[in-house]
Amino acid sequence: MTPRFPEPAGIRKIVHYQEEILLENGQAPAVPAVRATVAAVVSNPWAGTGPDTDLSPATEQLAPLLARVLTDRLLESLGGTEQVEAFGKAAIVGTAGEIEHAGALIHTPYFGNLVREFLEGSSIICFADDRADAGQALVVPMWHKTQAATRSHYQTITTRVSDGPRADEIVVVVAGSTGPRPHPRIGDRTTDPAVTSAILEGASA
Template identity: 80%
Template sequence: MFSPTPSPEARAAGIRKIVYYQEEVLLENGVLPPVPALRATAAAVLANPWAGTGPETDLGPATREIAPQIARALTDRLIAGLGGAEKIEAFGKAAIVGTAGEIEHAGALIHTPFFGNLVREFLEGSSIICFADERAEAGQPLVVPLWHKTEAATRSHYQTVTARVSDGPRPDEIVVIAAASTGPRPHARIGDRATDPAVTSRILEGASL
């Protein structure tokens, strides 16, 4: 259970609110999946620390200060909601910058080791974290891609979950998202990149359209 008072990480990052969303697929094509999985997003809404600055601004200092706090706050929510880091099998990340910010402001908070490495550590993963970023008005949904946290070639875990904050980001805010799943897509059965045959354009030779 989380305390009703803001965590030290949330206070340090200047987070206005955290929105947690979770879903469970009970039926897919009318059938219970063999491995029912939970998928979740944790989204932090915070003031854009670079609002009103120009493209010559060094993003590094604020990134180093803020991004680790966001990583801790969001992964804490995912770990609590999904039953522990050991239950999580896939992860992803995303950010939405408000209309007064640069798309690079969103990237600064998710595309550096100060966020990505810590999300990976806290969720006990080793894969590169797939991502999405966008500039949008408040309430814009964003589809966040996920894949396996230790075996990126495991195609069964290629999936998405949609995040949305109804009142964010405001023009001078950023929404930072961490996402996770406890299992694969329902009824995954399209093979694995590690065992795929070699395929080239030669398979099209002689093909009738």
């Protein structure tokens, strides 16, 4: 049996956050949605190295393990791949690391492609990354996992690890939602009218 926390991943802790909006502007959403994040706090394998360091070997080893662990936990939380409609990803590197270290763990096929596969998506995954002290909150954007033009699923969730990342750590996050924003009603990019500055100038003339 594969261990829940693969030893090579260097995971110190996993933080799970979940929310369900029961009322929005005094009314229950027509399509209730559960949103969740799963964050792994890992040792930064490149801490103390210079900007000429090749990030590929550690990325190829660590990123797939994180993709598997985080998506497994997210799917447990949200009820399986068929329930997940929107997804996103994020990373925060500690102050002793480079912002590129965060990017190396979420912006390559060794993470992004696998997260997309495990969550049965096809869209590009929305993302956020930052460098910060422990406890920094991060707003993670999401959109529809197969229909990126579906504006009803443009949403965010805020996540935070109270004691991470430490200076030599990275927090890696996968986020998901089972549905749209509460009361979506602004259409989507497939049905939008043509809007240009010239058209708007003509309308106001």
